[in-house]
Amino acid sequence: MLMWEVVLSNVRGKCLTICLMGLWYRGTR
Structure with a gap:
């Protein structure tokens, strides 16, 4: 279980x- x-x-x-990395990558492009 643990x-x-x-x-x-x-x-x-x-x-x-x-x-999060994907969103950041998209936002910086």
Whole structure:
């Protein structure tokens, strides 16, 4: 359970980071 929570939170953080980077990349272009 705990391990799954950590994995899910890690994946969520990665997705959020990628989304933010994509938005920033689009905004600066």
